[in-house]
Amino acid sequence: MADREEIQFLAVHYYQLQGLRAVPPGLTLLLVTLWANFTSRPSKTIYIPLLVVALGAALYWFIDRTYKNRFGQVRPKQEDRLRELLVQILAAALGLAAFWLDTRSLIPVSLIGLVFAGGFAYEFLRFAWSRKGSGRVYHLIFGAMIALVSLSPLLRMGPWWKAVGMRGQMVGVIVIVGLLVVAAGVVDHLYLRRSLPVEGR
Amino acid sequence: MADVFEELSGLDRLIHEPARLSIMTALNAVASADFLFLQRLTGLTAGNLSSHLTKLEEAGLLTVEKHFVDKRPKTTVAITKGGRGAIESYWEGMERLREQAQDWEPG
Numbered sequence: 001m002a003d004r005e006e007i008q009f010l011a012v013h014y015y016q017l018q019g020l021r022a023v024p025p026g027l028t029l030l031l032v033t034l035w036a037n038f039t040s041r042p043s044k045t046i047y048i049p050l051l052v053v054a055l056g057a058a059l060y061w062f063i064d065r066t067y068k069n070r071f072g073q074v075r076p077k078q079e080d081r082l083r084e085l086l087v088q089i090l091a092a093a094l095g096l097a098a099f100w101l102d103t104r105s106l107i108p109v110s111l112i113g114l115v116f117a118g119g120f121a122y123e124f125l126r127f128a129w130s131r132k133g134s135g136r137v138y139h140l141i142f143g144a145m146i147a148l149v150s151l152s153p154l155l156r157m158g159p160w161w162k163a164v165g166m167r168g169q170m171v172g173v174i175v176i177v178g179l180l181v182v183a184a185g186v187v188d189h190l191y192l193r194r195s196l197p198v199e200g201r
Numbered sequence: 202m203a204d205v206f207e208e209l210s211g212l213d214r215l216i217h218e219p220a221r222l223s224i225m226t227a228l229n230a231v232a233s234a235d236f237l238f239l240q241r242l243t244g245l246t247a248g249n250l251s252s253h254l255t256k257l258e259e260a261g262l263l264t265v266e267k268h269f270v271d272k273r274p275k276t277t278v279a280i281t282k283g284g285r286g287a288i289e290s291y292w293e294g295m296e297r298l299r300e301q302a303q304d305w306e307p308g
Contacts, residue, residue, distance in 0.1 A: 004226055004292065010242065011230040072238030074231050075277075196241040 010195055013127065014074040017195075019188025020063045022181050028056035030178025037171045071196065091119060102170045113150030113173035117143045120184070138187055142180040149173050215260055216291045220245055221253050225288040228263060228280040236276035254278060262287055 010017065032049045039045055076084070098111035120143030127136050150173055152160060161172030216225055223243050228234060240250050257263045262284035266277045280288070 007223055007226045007242065008230045011227040011234065014231075014238070070237075071241055073235045074238055075233045077230075077232050080231075 006195065009127070010192075011074060012076065012080065015076070016123075016127075017188055017192045018063075018067045018071070019185035019190075019192065021060065021067070022185030022188070024056040024060040024063065026178050026181030026185060027059075028052055028178075029181065030175055033171055033174045033178060037165075037167050037175075071192070087122075091115070094118075108153040110150040110170050110173040112170065113146050113177065116177045116181075117147035117150060119143070120146065120180070123184075136188075136191075139184060142184055146173065146177055146180065149176055213287055213291050215256065215262070216287060218253075220249070221257060222291075224250075224253060224257065224278075225262065225280065225284060225291075228278060229285055229288045233277050233279035236278065239278060257284070 031052045094115045098115045102112050120139045124139035166172035220243050263280050
């Protein structure tokens with residue numbers, strides 16, 4: 001490898017490109033939401049989401065260890081670490097606020113879906129400065145898909161979530177988010193694998 | 202045309218080697234990286250990477266720290282201030298060379 005831009009891109013965004021890290025949270029979100037959709041209330045199977053969260057945490061630990069042992073570790077610059085921390089705090093605060101508002105059904109759109117759509121768009125835009133990063137256009141496409149289903153009542157698309165067996169729009173949107181988080185993570189991982197050769201010379 | 206040759210002769214030969222150039226470019230973008238990451242990045246064998254790192258360390262361009270994590274040996278590599286200056290100056294030189302080469306017309 002001798003492409004300056006690709007080397008810098010890989011080094012600076014090494015953790016973001018370790019896409020399998022997104023699979024446990026994506027799967028957990030998907031499975032817990034499906035459980036919430038199909039369980040009857042009061043639920044006698046509350047242990048299921050707890051088990052799913054525990055398995056998700058164990059899977060994340062395994063993936064983290066595998067990346068460290070097979071791909072190595074990079075310590076980002078102080079300013080990059082700080083920026084990443086601030087983005088994560090902001091995303092978590094926005095997500096919680098959106099979830100709280102969605103559960104009150106105050107407006108006919110899914111705010112939690114729009115927060116995730118914004119997150120996917122951000123993932124694309126922050127890499128778009130580089131030639132390599134602009135290839136991650138699937139983040140933008142996934143974000144647009146989530147924005148579309150989140151805004152569907154305003155766009156007079158009808159209750160699509162009923163057609164797929166979901167109780168409400170919020171549940172339907174979160175299931176789609178979970179699926180797309182997993183899909184984006186797998187594609188990011190494939191990019192990382194292609195970019196880092198295994199053979200020694 | 203003479204400028205192009207002057208620029209070429211001024212390039213840092215230690216950094217100009219492709220594997221060392223990759224190592225220095227990557228380390229300049231982060232605080233530090235471990236041996237395994239650099240091996241995956243460059244595609245070199247452990248022996249070859251170790252040899253390149255030794256040359257760069259001897260030139261004062263980077264520091265190599267060896268320690269144990271969970272009873273396993275771990276090597277962490279970081280670029281020095283001098284190393285940052287050297288790689289940035291190398292890429293600036295390459296950029297000037299590229300600009301001069303674009304203006305050059307064979308006589």
